[in-house]
Amino acid sequence: MVDEAVLLKTFQSGDPSEALTSLFETYADQIYRLANGILADANAAEDVVQETFLQALTHRHQFEGRASLGTWLYRIAYNAAQDRLRRKPVSPLPGDEVDGDDEEHIPMPKSFIEWRWSPEEIMADREARHELERAIHSLPEKLRTVFLLRDIEELSTDATADALGITPGAVKVRLHRARLDLRERLSHYFEERSHGDRL
Amino acid sequence: MMTCEELLQYLSDYIDNNLSEELSAEARAHLATCHNCHVVLDTTRETITLYRKCGDECIPSERRAGLFQRLQNALVEREHYRISS
Numbered sequence A: 001m002v003d004e005a006v007l008l009k010t011f012q013s014g015d016p017s018e019a020l021t022s023l024f025e026t027y028a029d030q031i032y033r034l035a036n037g038i039l040a041d042a043n044a045a046e047d048v049v050q051e052t053f054l055q056a057l058t059h060r061h062q063f064e065g066r067a068s069l070g071t072w073l074y075r076i077a078y079n080a081a082q083d084r085l086r087r088k089p090v091s092p093l094p095g096d097e098v099d100g101d102d103e104e105h106i107p108m109p110k111s112f113i114e115w116r117w118s119p120e121e122i123m124a125d126r127e128a129r130h131e132l133e134r135a136i137h138s139l140p141e142k143l144r145t146v147f148l149l150r151d152i153e154e155l156s157t158d159a160t161a162d163a164l165g166i167t168p169g170a171v172k173v174r175l176h177r178a179r180l181d182l183r184e185r186l187s188h189y190f191e192e193r194s195h196g197d198r199l
Numbered sequence B: 001m002m003t004c005e006e007l008l009q010y011l012s013d014y015i016d017n018n019l020s021e022e023l024s025a026e027a028r029a030h031l032a033t034c035h036n037c038h039v040v041l042d043t044t045r046e047t048i049t050l051y052r053k054c055g056d057e058c059i060p061s062e063r064r065a066g067l068f069q070r071l072q073n074a075l076v077e078r079e080h081y082r083i084s085s
Helices: A004-011 A017-039 A042-058 A069-087 A119-123 A126-138 A141-152 A157-164 A168-193 B004-015 B021-033 B035-054 B061-084
Strands: none
Touching: A004 A017, A004 A069, A017 A042, A017 A069, A017 A141, A017 B061, A042 A069, A042 B061, A069 A141, A069 A157, A119 A126, A119 B035, A126 A141, A126 A168, A126 B035, A141 A157, A141 A168, A141 B035, A157 A168, A168 B004, A168 B035, B004 B021, B004 B035, B021 B035
16 A cells, blocks of 8 residues: 555656556445446446546645545545536436435334345345345435445445545434335335245 | 444444443444344444445556556646746
């Protein structure tokens, strides 16, 4: 891992190409996952990756180092994905029709069955994996994005708050709702599947 | 004694080890006696594990090379523009 201070100095120099290569290698996949998670469109996600690095290059002298370079890139990518979401001519993803601002409402669990299969068995089942995708895309975008950054990319609460321009408190509430929503959806799915003998 | 509603409220902080020792002990005591809350805790943890396992999605390698090349081209174009102007 390249030292962040050295990387930043090179990135803000007259020849940023080496630093850009290093940043691309480190963050391109993470940015792609975030954008694809928001947009559910692999081609658009690739465009967001491109746009993120080009914007970072253009504005590299404005970066003051208050957050990490990674958090700054996530923020650019998030805004780029949001712009595309607003311009999208097709219907929003199902979850985006739900108002994600009702953050104080914590859904009460309704399903209390234990899951019969190990994560490995679930991951090996094509239908179950499809259900995982369907469930995460059913979440309102605000919840989905926080879940992606906190639980999949494993960013801290503060880094997620910085990347999304929201308070750490809002990150915690959205994450809590996202986890419970997903758990409930998957529990219902596995409950139905458990009527058969196997996945 | 912590109630189910309180446990639910603190569930994510419990999973993330963000509770005080006192609240954490209360949560453990509740979980030891409440089957439903224990199931909710376990399946929430499994939910996170599953999505983390899904999270290894990368840009397809051939597309990744093309994307990087586009970025390099854009960089060269910018430098060329900067020098020529």
